[in-house]
Amino acid sequence: MRLASSAVILPTVTAMARYRPVDNQPCFLPVVLAEQLLPGSFEFALNHLVDSGAVPLDAFDAFYRNDETGAPAVSPAVLLKVVLLGYSRGLVSSRAIASACERHVTFIALCGTDAPHFTTIARFVSRLAEPIAEVFQRVLLVCDAQGLIGRQMFAIDGVKLPGNASKRHSGTRSELAQRAAKMLDAAQAMLRRHQAADGAPEPTLPVREQRHIETLAHEAQRITRFLAEHRHDKTGARGAVRKSNVTDNDSAKMATDKGVIQGYCGVATVDAEHQVIVDAQAHGTGSEQALLLPAVRAVQAHMSEDTVVTADAGYHSESNLKALAEMGVDAVIADNQRRQRDPRLADQAKHRAGPDPLHDKTRKPGKTxxxxxxxxxxDALRRCCTCxxxxxxxxxxxxxxxxYVSLRYRFQAAQCGPCALRGQCLRKPETTAARQVAFFQANTGSAHPYTQRMRALIDSEAGRELYDRRMGTVEPVFANLRHNKGLRRFTLRGQTKVDAQFKLFCLVHNIEKLAKAGYGTG
Structure with missing residues (x-):
């Protein structure tokens, strides 16, 4: 029997492709700076906007006194370009912008080879308060000329951001005076302890403790100077006392979803057509109700007869609605009960996160x-009530x-005191003397007529459609400013400077809209 010969299988050799290595070592290249500004980019639109004269910069000339003597200054046009480009790239620090002007080719294309010093940039930003408002309005006119403002709906909303101040330096005048006294007492107590330990009139302190005593004394003197300059407590819109801040007295404590911050509230009014910001303001108050009317007055010149203003429930109040009606402004502003009345959200409770069943297996006590x-x-006729x-x-x-009209009854303490069912009748039986009960009769609508009209409007199909557009109009703007541009806190101090910084970020947003629309390319 013959066996078939087996064939020998040779391994297949696969050819490997060869590529050129990427050489990214430092090298000298001939660069045409003007060609680094690509059409359609932010820096191209910014450069064309400033150099074309669409944004006049005459207001900056008042800060310079070198027309006869002194060295030539860096042009405000150059400084405005590099600051706005830095804000668009998330660079807020003057040192970071100055470093980019020396190393980044796009920044060099805007400022040239003579990069400005970081102190020059910092001084320019601190002076932007008055001129930047005019620059913002001129850019807004360019956006309008490009057809980017529709004037159908303006959505108002705000964002609360930390400022360049500490919460622990806040308090009323009495609280700050008490804090300064405690600091001085602590410093004196430390000196007395060392004096007693050393047995000498002049104690010898370690360097670390000496610095601690000097810090306490310095902070106490700082608070004392602040109290001497500010003779009265700050008051809110309703006359209530608000806490002052030694570092930045224009800032305020604000409650947010991430806790209490010391900062400012930036309010933006956004057009619904292309999400162009038509007004930007920063205020040192957390009361959104007090910020609605200033924002509306600022954009009245840009409104048409059909413009509708929308805002969330934080801006709702009877006085605001009355003022808008007297101004002739059409508005859709939600109230706190809008979600409970919306039939589309009838089953929203099922989406709320419930307690973890694996976390605690003990039986929870039933609520009384x-x-x-x-x-x-x-008995409404006899006006009597029986418990x-x-x-x-x-x-x-x-x-x-x-x-709502109601009949209210209050029982006597002699009736409720010895009652056996006191714990089932009073929410706090240990502190409440007697029970009160109210029977509501009817809603006349006379106390809040403007609120009643707004509820009827926002509960209608047309009102819901307008209000639903609000979120898609203004929320992406804040997402762009906070996430893409890095606006997570204000770095300047004082309401005027913080307002200018907020306008700078909003100006970057509007110039991006111009760049996407092809401004300066045609």
Missing amino acids: VLFGPEDFRH PVGHTVQGGHEAMQRG
Whole structure:
């Protein structure tokens, strides 16, 4: 029997492609700076906007006094270009912008080979308060000429950001004076302890403790000077006392979803057509209700007869709605109960995160169900009310709350004190003397007529459609400013300077809109 001869299989050799190595070592290259500004880019639109004269910079000339003597200054046009380009790239520090003017070819294409010093940039930014408002308006006119403003709807919203100040330096005048006294007492106590330990009139302190004493004394003197310059406490819109801040007294404490911050609230009014910011303001207050009317007045010149202003529930108040009606401004502003009335959100409770069933297996104590108005017998004609135990009180008085008329009754402490069901009737039986109960009769709408009209409008199909457009108009703008541009805090101090810095970021946003529209390329 013959066996078939087996074939020998040779391994297949696969040819490998060869590529040139990438040489990224430093080298000298001939660069035409003007060609580094590519059409359609932000820097191209910015350069064309400034050099074409569309944005006059005459207001900056008032800061210079070198017309007869002194060295030539860096042009405000150059400084404005590099600052706006730096803000568009997330560079806020003057040192970072100055470094980019020496190393980055795009920055060099705008400022030339003579890079400005970081102190020059810092001084320029601190002087921007008055001129930047005019620059912002001129850029807005260019956006309007390019057809980027539709004037159909203006959406107003704000963002609360930390400022260049510390929360621990905040307080009323009495609190700050008490804090300064404690610092001085602590410094004196440390000196007395060392004096007693050394047994000498002049104590010898370690360097670290000596610095601590000097720091306490310096902070105490700083607070004392602040109190001497500010004789009165700050007051809010309703006259309530607000806490001052030694570092930046224009800033304020604000509650956010990430805790309490010391900073400012930046308010932007955005056009719905192409999301162009038509107004930008920064205020040192967390009360959004007080910021609505200033924002509306600032954009009235840009409104048409059909412009609608939208804002969320934070800006809603009866006085604001009344003022808008007197100004003849059409507005759609939500109230706090809008979601509860919206039938599309009837099942929103099921989306809320529930407690983790694996976290705690112990039985939770049942919540005590208190007696409600339905458990009381009410005779509206005789104006008397009987509690579940049988105690009766007469002479209910009328009261008005949010447009609702009610009859209110208050039981006597002698009736509620010895009652066996006191714990089931009072929410805080250990501190509350007697029970009160109210029976609402009707909603007259006379107390808040403008709120009633706004509720009817926003509950309509047309009102819901307008309000739903608000979020898609203004929220992407803040996403661009905060995430893409790095606006996470204000680095300047004082309301005037912070307002100018916020306008700078909003100006970058508007110039981006011009760049995407092909400004300067045609």
